[in-house]
Amino acid sequence: xxxxxxxxxxxxxxxxxxxxxxxxxxxxxxxxxxxxxxxxxxxxxxxxxxxxxxxxxxxxxxxxxxxxxxxxxxxxxxxxxxxxxxxxxxxxxxxxxxxxxxxxxxxxxxxxxxxxxxxxxxxxxxxxxxxxxxxxxxxxxxxxxxxxxxxxxxxxxxxxxxxxxxxxxxxxxxxxxxxxxxxxxxxxxxxxxxxxxxxxxxxxxxxxxxxxxxxxxxxxxxxxxxxxxxxxxxxxxxxxxxxxxxxxxxxxxxxxxxxxxxxxxxxxxxxxxxxxxxxxxxxxxxxxxxxxxxxxxxxxxxxxxxxxxxxxxxxxxxxxxxxxxxxxxxxxxxxxxxxxxxxxxxxxxxxxxxxxxxxxxxxxxxxxxxxxxxxxxxxxxxxxxxxxxxxxxxxxxxxxxxxxxxxxxxxxxxxxxxxxxxxxxxxxxxxxxxxxxxxxxxxxxxxxxxxxxxxxxxxxxxxxxxxxxxxxxxxxxxxxxxxxxxxxxxxxxxxxxxxxxxxxxxxxxxxxxxxxxxxxxxxxxxxxxxxxxxxxxxxxxxxxxxxxxxx
Amino acid sequence: xxxxxxxxxxxxxxxxxxxxxxxxxxxxxxxxxxxxxxxxxxxxxxxxxxxxxxxxxxxxxxxxxxxxxxxxxxxxxxxxxxxxxxx
Numbered sequence: 001x002x003x004x005x006x007x008x009x010x011x012x013x014x015x016x017x018x019x020x021x022x023x024x025x026x027x028x029x030x031x032x033x034x035x036x037x038x039x040x041x042x043x044x045x046x047x048x049x050x051x052x053x054x055x056x057x058x059x060x061x062x063x064x065x066x067x068x069x070x071x072x073x074x075x076x077x078x079x080x081x082x083x084x085x086x087x088x089x090x091x092x093x094x095x096x097x098x099x100x101x102x103x104x105x106x107x108x109x110x111x112x113x114x115x116x117x118x119x120x121x122x123x124x125x126x127x128x129x130x131x132x133x134x135x136x137x138x139x140x141x142x143x144x145x146x147x148x149x150x151x152x153x154x155x156x157x158x159x160x161x162x163x164x165x166x167x168x169x170x171x172x173x174x175x176x177x178x179x180x181x182x183x184x185x186x187x188x189x190x191x192x193x194x195x196x197x198x199x200x201x202x203x204x205x206x207x208x209x210x211x212x213x214x215x216x217x218x219x220x221x222x223x224x225x226x227x228x229x230x231x232x233x234x235x236x237x238x239x240x241x242x243x244x245x246x247x248x249x250x251x252x253x254x255x256x257x258x259x260x261x262x263x264x265x266x267x268x269x270x271x272x273x274x275x276x277x278x279x280x281x282x283x284x285x286x287x288x289x290x291x292x293x294x295x296x297x298x299x300x301x302x303x304x305x306x307x308x309x310x311x312x313x314x315x316x317x318x319x320x321x322x323x324x325x326x327x328x329x330x331x332x333x334x335x336x337x338x339x340x341x342x343x344x345x346x347x348x349x350x351x352x353x354x355x356x357x358x359x360x361x362x363x364x365x366x367x368x369x370x371x372x373x374x375x376x377x378x379x380x381x382x383x384x385x386x387x388x389x390x391x392x393x394x395x396x397x398x399x400x401x402x403x404x405x406x407x408x409x410x411x412x413x414x415x416x417x418x419x420x421x422x423x424x425x426x427x428x429x430x431x432x433x434x435x436x437x438x439x440x441x442x443x444x445x446x447x448x449x450x451x452x453x454x455x456x457x458x459x460x461x462x463x464x465x466x467x468x469x470x471x472x473x474x475x476x477x478x479x480x481x482x483x484x485x486x487x488x489x490x491x492x493x494x495x496x497x498x499x500x501x502x503x504x505x506x507x508x509x510x511x512x513x514x515x516x517x518x519x520x521x522x523x524x525x526x527x528x529x530x531x532x533x534x535x536x537x538x539x540x541x542x543x544x545x546x547x548x549x550x551x
Numbered sequence: 552x553x554x555x556x557x558x559x560x561x562x563x564x565x566x567x568x569x570x571x572x573x574x575x576x577x578x579x580x581x582x583x584x585x586x587x588x589x590x591x592x593x594x595x596x597x598x599x600x601x602x603x604x605x606x607x608x609x610x611x612x613x614x615x616x617x618x619x620x621x622x623x624x625x626x627x628x629x630x631x632x633x634x635x636x637x638x
Contacts, residue, residue, distance in 0.1 A: 010605050013552065150598035158602075204594045212590060219565070220572030220589075220628060221582070228583045324587040331591060 003162055015155040020366060022148035023359040025132060027393045029142065029203075030359065032128035032400065034352025037337050037345050038492075041485035042122040047090070048411045048471055056084035060107060061091035062251045067110050068093040069280050072103070076280040083255070083272050092117055120422050121407040124429060125400060130207065133430065143207030150200035156189055164190070177514060178368040185361040188354050195351050196358075202335040232324050235288050235316045236276070236304035242283040246308045249287075251275075257310040258289040258303040267293050267301065267317050277307055286313065293318050298329025299339055356393075363389040371518050378519050386445035386519040394452040395436030397500070401459035403429035404493070408463075408470035446511045446520045453504035461497035464490035554610020559601030562617035567597040569624025576628065576637040 035042070061084050068075050075095035084091040092106045094116070103112040116123065124133070131138025189196070217225040230238060255272045262270035272291040279285045285307035292299045296318035304313040316325040333339045337348035367382050367389075406428035410421050436455075440448040467490055468474035473483070475490035511522035575589040576582050600617070607613035631637045 007606065011602075014602075014605055147594070147598060147601075150594070151602055154598065154602040200598070201591065201594050204598075205591055208594075209590060212593060215564070216568055216572075216590070216593065219568045219625065220576070221586075222632060225586070228586065232583045232586050323584055327588045327591060331587075 003158065008159055008162075011155040011158045015152055015159060016366065018148040018152045018155070019359070019362045022145045022152065023362050024388070024392045025142065025145045026149055027356050027359040028132055028396050029129055029145070030352050030355035031393075031396060032125050034349045034356070035400065036122070036126050036129045037348045037352065038485075038489065039122050039126065041489060042125070043118050044483075044485055045467065045489045046121045046407045046411075047118045056091050056107070058084070058251055058255070060084065064091050064093055064105065064107050064110075065251060068095070068105050071110060072097075072105075072112060074098055076282075077278065079277050079280065080274060081277070082274045083251075085271070085273070090118065115422060120425050121403060124403055124425060128396070128400070128429075133426075139207050140211065143204055143211070146200055146203035146207060149196075150204065153193070153196055153200055157193070160186060160190065177510075178365065178371075181361050181365050181368060185358060185365060188358050188361075192351050192354055192358075196355065198334050199355075202331045205331065206335065233328075235302040235314055235325075236278070236286045237313060239279065239284045239286050241279045244283040245281060246283040246285070248277075248280055248285050248307045249310055253310055254287055254289055254305060254307070257305055257312070258291060261303045261305070261312045261315060262291070262293070262301070262317055265315060265317055265320060267319070269293055270301070270303075270317075273300070280307070283308065294341075296339070298326065298333045300329055300332070360389065360393050363393075367519060373515075373517055376517050376521075378517070382519050383445065387440045387448065390445055390449045390452060391437035391440030394449065394456055395433050395440065397456045398436050398452060398459055399429045399433035401456060401463060401493075402432040404463045405459065405466040408466040412470045444523055446507065446522055449507050449520075450504050450511070453500050453507060457497045457500035457504060460493050460500060463493035463497075552605075555604050555607060555613045556601075558607070558610060558613035558617050559604035562614060562621045563600040563604055564597060565621035566617055566624055567593055567600050569621055569628055570596055572628045573624060573631075576632065582638060 061081070065079075065081055068079060072095060074097050075093065077095075079093055079095045081093045082091060090106055092104055094102055094104045097103050097112075101114070103114065104116050105112045106117045109117065127133050127138075130142055132142065134141065213225060213229075217223055221228070254275065258272055259270050270291045270293050272289050274290050276288045276290075277285065278287075286304060287307035288302050288304045290300055290302045293301055298318060298321075301315070301317035301321070303315045303317070305311065306313060316322070318329075321329065337345050363385060367385050370379065370382055372378055403425050406425045407421070409415060410419060410424045436452055440452065442448075443451065464475050467486075473486055475487050475494075478484075478486040478490065507520075510520050514520065571589050571593045574592070575585040578585055604613045604617060607616065
């Protein structure tokens, strides 16, 4: 395919700049996002019950619901509840109090608490994923980053198109490091392109949907969007209370009825996951049960019932949804990897780490293509880019591992009352990240890279030990008792630790044996070679004529 | 570069809105039925328009073209809505 050189130049510049601006945020989003794929498993992992805890039953959940409605009158208007089961071992209810604050209750906290129970670590990783941990503005920032990411993808494809076929499977290792990084960057970018396109679009939507709806409302919806939204999006019809008391049905009845309704509409499997109950105690009580139907794109469907009689009111199930529900369910499922089986989620995990590599390698390419080959002195921009890449990217890996360890240790009996768990874990994470960034700013980049990679390897390796020491749920015990979700997180940490150690070795090799005159050259090695270079030697590197860079 | 970028962001936003509005309102059925697909499509169209705006020879042309097309598409949408030819 032929593309004019002016176009190529324009889009190369565009790709470089949007990549640099958005690359750091995207690295964090992808690394944390890959972990967030196992959100529910993390909730089980971080709870101190460990392997010995049996999941709660529907009877426990019923008691929780009854107590919540009895103790908290505001919850009668609207209450949400998670069914206990494989994904959430502990049932919890949530509602908004008179001031509009979300409150949560479990059987251990019937009077209500301000935070989702057992969610400290998984919420922190999720917040890093969608907002870099920045309150309020962070979400919009990530929405803008998603748009820049979309532009980076379009421009990346355009500059790559002319040589797509010949470059795709060319991974040329060897002395020309820039060429090898370029090949790796291209091959990962092109092979996971559909996933990246999907993330750019759904990511922008998830972060910016409200802002864009406000802007589009007067432009194309004649100011009627907000009124139309409720009826278009809710499964249960909005019903006003009848102001006549009536006893509500039970969780068991709703669960059974929702499965029955799904069956009647041709859905073979429907596993209730959570419910929303409105007007509890009133004749017009409505319950909406959302459940999973495996083997469909957008597995979440919902059935709305009269909560007292169990009469079906409406349904949005796979295969018979309207366009709004079908596209939203598909967008959610594609973004969160919630379709298919465990293999799809592991694929998302691997592609997520691959995505993080894509942005990391983009930064390295920027540095590499501006390298001054004939002099030891490198430009300040390259030095700072290297420092920032090391501090932010490797730093966040260390910080997340430290948050994992802190979550376990702070729940041990000795420390449980010393510091609030949420405060402690967040502090551990962000303080570690800041320290890593400062460390990277003060050290030569190649040394900081090795030191921080080793720190990442050690802290990540410590995760399963912290888990075992704090809860007794050592990975071999988890495996023996069939708690594969707990085992997978511990085993995953060990594998990642090995990966970090390997990267540390590779960085050391680059510093020692790689091409000289780079920010990645070890200053000590360089000094040694200058001392020994009094003897005439052949040039170590065959300097290539500079090819037009296409980073 | 900056001028073309802002052309893609500002009039490009309006043009994308016009294009998506025309398309979703012209589909059979009430407009309320395509709110979510329309908003998802909006992000795709806007990214495409922003990328395309770099193809103009200079910023002035980008602004002129995108503003013109935005007025045209939104004008057509509002006219058709006002005439109740689409709803």
